[in-house]
Amino acid sequence: MKLNTKCIVCNIQQAIRIAEFLDVDDKNRENIMRKVLGYLRDADYGLSNPQIMKGTWDIIVEELGNDNPYKDIKRFYNEEMLMMYNELMGIVKSSKDSFQTGLKMAITGNLIDFGPSHKFDRDILIEMINNLDSQNMVVDDSKKLKDMLADSHTLLYIGDNCGEIVLDKVFIEQIKSEFPKLDIYFGVRGKAIINDVTLEDAKMVKMEEVASIIESEDGTPGTILENTGERFQKMFESADVIIAKGQGNYESLSDVKREGLFFLFMAKCPVVAGYAGVDEMSILCMENAK
Structure with a gap:
């Protein structure tokens, strides 16, 4: 795009x-x-x-003269979300469709603007999560995503921002419980940029408990494949399923057409919404097949 x-x-x-x-x-x-x-x-x-x-x-x-100006704010959001981890996991496990709830919860993380305002309202987040069933995805390829995961060996889950990485971990834990033979890799940026997830964030939330962490080796707030490292490129090519979280990953990978590439995000601006063919503020689980 x-x-x-x-x-x-x-x-x-x-x-x-x-x-x-x-x-x-x-x-x-x-x-x-x-x-x-x-x-x-x-x-x-x-x-x-x-x-x-x-x-x-x-x-x-x-x-x-500061290559990570949002370091403290990122830590703040990660810690705030981590304190809710068990509660969030309980909501997923007790729901009628744990996979769908975990997926929507991960997208909900993309709805929240984890910007530098240093404002966090736990009650608003819980209210949003408790109303997940009322959130309709205007593009919903989640059934195909789940079916493909059932027949796959490897999943590459490319993260987006701090804070919401905890909701990604909740969803990945649910995926792992349903498909225990699946090898899961969590992709992070190669260096700090804005509030995007890095190796530091992944370690902070102990992502290694549910997935192997792989760095892109690039500092773009998205995924520009030609700029990523050889290991990341090979993983992208060989993974049976790829989940790319957030608008930045959609903007940078939308022209990559391949079966098994799914975008989970909210179209938070009119430009991206128009490109995706949806209304602004829509939430999507979209496969980017050929």
């Missing part, structure tokens, strides 16, 4: 958001904005937004 000019606004907002979050002084804010705007002026608009965002991010962190 190529960059839309409307995506430029998100890149600019990211620079503004970090500067405000870290209380950067006016002189440095102006310097960051001038360099970001210069970069965006000359960027290749044939690339995807996650690729452009990586360039924007690299400028920001270089100017800040």
